[in-house]
Amino acid sequence: VDRENIRNFSIIAHIDHGKSTLADRLIEKTGMITQREMQDQVLDKMDLERERGITIKLKAVRLNYKANNGKDYVFNLIDTPGHVDFNYEVSRSLAACEGAILVVDATQGVEAQTLANVYLAIDQDLEIFPVINKVDLPSARPEEVAQEIEDIIGIDASYAPHISAKEGLNIDQVLEGIVERIPAPVGDENKPLKALIFDSYYDPYKGVTCYIRVFDGKIYPGMKIKLMSTGKEFEVTEVGISTSKQIPVDFLSAGEVGYVAASIKNVKEARVGDTITDAYNSTDKPFPGYKKVTSMVYCGIYPAEGEDFNSVRDALEKLQVNDASLVFEPETSQALGFGFRCGFLGLLHMEIIQERLEREFDLNIITTAPSVIYKVHKTDGEIIDIQNPSNLPKPSEIDYIEEPIVSASIMTPSEYVGAIMELCQNKRGTFLNMEYLDQKRVTLKYELPLNEVIYDFFDALKSKTRGYASFDYELKGYNRSELVKLDILINGELVDAFSMIVHEEKAYERGRIIAEKLVDVIPRHQFAIPIQAAIGSKIIARETIRALRKDVLAKCYGGDISRKKKLLEKQKEGKKRMRQIGSVEVPQEAFLSVLKYD
Ligand code: GTP
Numbered sequence: 001v002d003r004e005n006i007r008n009f010s011i012i013a014h015i016d017h018g019k020s021t022l023a024d025r026l027i028e029k030t031g032m033i034t035q036r037e038m039q040d041q042v043l044d045k046m047d048l049e050r051e052r053g054i055t056i057k058l059k060a061v062r063l064n065y066k067a068n069n070g071k072d073y074v075f076n077l078i079d080t081p082g083h084v085d086f087n088y089e090v091s092r093s094l095a096a097c098e099g100a101i102l103v104v105d106a107t108q109g110v111e112a113q114t115l116a117n118v119y120l121a122i123d124q125d126l127e128i129f130p131v132i133n134k135v136d137l138p139s140a141r142p143e144e145v146a147q148e149i150e151d152i153i154g155i156d157a158s159y160a161p162h163i164s165a166k167e168g169l170n171i172d173q174v175l176e177g178i179v180e181r182i183p184a185p186v187g188d189e190n191k192p193l194k195a196l197i198f199d200s201y202y203d204p205y206k207g208v209t210c211y212i213r214v215f216d217g218k219i220y221p222g223m224k225i226k227l228m229s230t231g232k233e234f235e236v237t238e239v240g241i242s243t244s245k246q247i248p249v250d251f252l253s254a255g256e257v258g259y260v261a262a263s264i265k266n267v268k269e270a271r272v273g274d275t276i277t278d279a280y281n282s283t284d285k286p287f288p289g290y291k292k293v294t295s296m297v298y299c300g301i302y303p304a305e306g307e308d309f310n311s312v313r314d315a316l317e318k319l320q321v322n323d324a325s326l327v328f329e330p331e332t333s334q335a336l337g338f339g340f341r342c343g344f345l346g347l348l349h350m351e352i353i354q355e356r357l358e359r360e361f362d363l364n365i366i367t368t369a370p371s372v373i374y375k376v377h378k379t380d381g382e383i384i385d386i387q388n389p390s391n392l393p394k395p396s397e398i399d400y401i402e403e404p405i406v407s408a409s410i411m412t413p414s415e416y417v418g419a420i421m422e423l424c425q426n427k428r429g430t431f432l433n434m435e436y437l438d439q440k441r442v443t444l445k446y447e448l449p450l451n452e453v454i455y456d457f458f459d460a461l462k463s464k465t466r467g468y469a470s471f472d473y474e475l476k477g478y479n480r481s482e483l484v485k486l487d488i489l490i491n492g493e494l495v496d497a498f499s500m501i502v503h504e505e506k507a508y509e510r511g512r513i514i515a516e517k518l519v520d521v522i523p524r525h526q527f528a529i530p531i532q533a534a535i536g537s538k539i540i541a542r543e544t545i546r547a548l549r550k551d552v553l554a555k556c557y558g559g560d561i562s563r564k565k566k567l568l569e570k571q572k573e574g575k576k577r578m579r580q581i582g583s584v585e586v587p588q589e590a591f592l593s594v595l596k597y598d
Pocket of ligand 1: 013015017020021022133134135136137163164165166167
């Protein structure tokens with residue numbers, strides 16, 4: 001293909017504004033995949049993603065389009081994940097493009113992630129092509145939203161097509177817009193190979209497959225390539241393009257997007273953001289911005305009673321093959337036995353992995369409260385990173401502790417400002433500023449401790465604003481803070497899986513709430529069970545689970561055998577999900593209930 005006729009672009013949007021639906025329409029209209037072949041949403045591959053309506057793994061698809069000017073174009077549509085946890089991956093996919101279609105919902109207008117994504121696109125110098133979606137809805141206000149885009153984002157939206165991705169209205173305007181608005185790639189085929197990896201995954205037949213954008217030079221089977229972050233060399237076994245399926249080609253050259261396989265064994269060796277070059281004739285500079293992703297949130301994952309440690313490890317290993325950002329290492333808990341400490345990009349990533357372990361691998365697992373990484377400055381001068389509260393040194397060895405802080409921006413209709421400020425205050429937030437976007441909408445900027453955000457911040461924000469506020473954050477740095485380790489004792493026994501690091505001022509409240517929760521979720525036993533919250537040796541809250549007076553079966557009247565059986569079976573079922581802690585049986589849900597404290 002002539003480079004002049006290539007268009008490489010992504011679609012960016014706030015969640016639910018119609019990104020995937022528009023992608024489907026573009027794919028359908030360019031006839032790349034017949035309607036019958038096309039599943040509902042081609043780009044969202046995994047079931048889980050579809051159910052949750054989010055895009056986790058990105059991918060590229062190549063479309064052919066004959067424009068009104070009579071020329072044939074090649075479109076490479078590069079999919080981006082739609083959540084802040086995956087911002088780095090989004091930025092790498094955007095780096096592979098010359099432009100981005102910005103989808104804005106005509107009923108909702110510009111939202112927090114619209115802006116966050118636009119900023120990522122602007123950082124990559126992309127041409128932004130706005131499109132106003134969902135104009136079929138009665139509450140659509142496309143003119144107003146166009147004005148909003150101009151006022152808030154500062155780009156001309158007067159030409160933005162008014163579309164309905166769902167009903168296929170005005171999609172041809174989008175296709176023509178791609179040709180006219182998005183620049184063709186530049187690059188030099190005669191220079192040494194320089195290609196950017198924007199996605200990689202493990203294929204059981206081909207080994208690791210990388211999605212790449214070639215900027216200079218050519219890549220072809222048999223070529224010896226080098227990955228610039230590690231210096232490791234590989235021989236290319238296949239290059240190709242992906243349409244509805246992968247089609248091998250003889251080469252990919254400057255400006256093109258496609259995939260490459262090179263018998264790479266592990267996704268860790270071909271990480272997103274890395275630069276591929278010719279092993280014998282290297283490009284002088286790799287792409288800027290390559291970074292090894294770092295985990296923001298950690299939690300313990302343990303096999304539930306009766307589950308096998310090895311099967312949990314196997315499952316984590318399998319997931320890791322395709323997810324270089326998942327990290328884990330074995331750890332032991334007194335309460336839960338052998339398990340793993342796992343690191344995630346964020347809370348959503350954590351939830352996705354937990355769900356996949358349960359659904360795809362059919363495992364029963366127990367997860368401990370999520371934690372962030374604390375920097376502990378010891379009195380002997382050593383600074384250590386702590387992600388497991390149980391590993392916190394003794395108070396006498398601690399000089400001070402620092403915790404991660406995020407800069408958060410919350411976009412909201414102005415009537416909720418009061419409620420949000422109260423929430424942020426409550427979460428130890430520091431107010432930075434407030435900006436009116438227009439008469440009705442406001443952006444609030446706060447600095448918040450990440451450890452408050454990972455609890456129930458999202459849920460609380462949603463419920464306080466009836467879902468109207470949107471939220472985005474990025475790691476800002478570390479601040480010194482008065483933190484303590486909060487322990488929970490059940491029947492006098494410290495249960496390490498419940499330990500958490502919290503701000504001193506919050507410890508009492510949090511301890512009391514957890515103790516109250518546990519009283520609700522732990523069934524009554526033949527004896528009374530004290531539940532205590534403690535800081536060091538100081539008990540700060542106490543509740544008691546009263547002793548059971550009668551046998552459950554006593555509830556059954558008149559010797560109804562089948563009913564009795566059912567009850568016993570139910571108990572057995574429940575037992576499987578119990579954890580024996582000392583002489584107390586603790587149900588699995590108890591471990592989850594400490595995660596939410598509202
Ligand atoms: P994420 O993948 O979660 O980021 O969302 P998305 O931006 O890809 O949105 P998606 O395409 O999944 O659409 C979200 C919802 O809006 C779905 O229920 C769509 O059916 C609906 N939707 C998308 N486009 C339109 C439209 O033009 N009109 C109407 N009425 N609904 C639409």
